[in-house]
Amino acid sequence: MNSTDEHQHGETVVLAEVADELIADLPRHHAGRTARTLVSGTAQRATLIALAAGTELAEHDGPRAATLLVVRGSVRLRAGDREWPLDEGRLTTIPAARHSVHADTDAAFLLTVALH
Numbered sequence: 001m002n003s004t005d006e007h008q009h010g011e012t013v014v015l016a017e018v019a020d021e022l023i024a025d026l027p028r029h030h031a032g033r034t035a036r037t038l039v040s041g042t043a044q045r046a047t048l049i050a051l052a053a054g055t056e057l058a059e060h061d062g063p064r065a066a067t068l069l070v071v072r073g074s075v076r077l078r079a080g081d082r083e084w085p086l087d088e089g090r091l092t093t094i095p096a097a098r099h100s101v102h103a104d105t106d107a108a109f110l111l112t113v114a115l116h
Contacts, residue, residue, distance in 0.1 A: 013038050015048065019071040019108035022050035026106060033057070038110075046112045051075070051103035059100040065114035066094040073107025 022034050032055035039046035048071065051057070059078075068077060074087040079099040084092060086109075094111075101109070 050108040056102040069110040073105040
């Protein structure tokens with residue numbers, strides 16, 4: 001499976017397995033991150049993102065509706081002067097404000113975004 005693979009209704013994905021693959025692939029990516037879109041449709045998108053320890057997704061605008069589920073490792077979600085430490089199994093909504101995600105360890109998280 002590669003980053004352009006899309007899953008149709010009824011197919012399943014084992015998040016932990018894909019997370020482990022992406023984390024193992026991190027050394028090949030000089031930016032310290034890689035991702036795979038798992039669901040892509042007209043209403044939502046789900047992308048598994050892996051970050052190497054110490055890297056971050058720089059501050060960017062928040063989507064209208066989105067969640068972040070940590071599958072492996074630990075990250076910190078930051079928005080303004082607030083910060084949420086998140087480890088494996090933690091799910092949170094992403095604020096509609098500008099925010100960033102920092103990896104405290106090698107980590108993988110599922111980002112689910114409502115498109116409409």
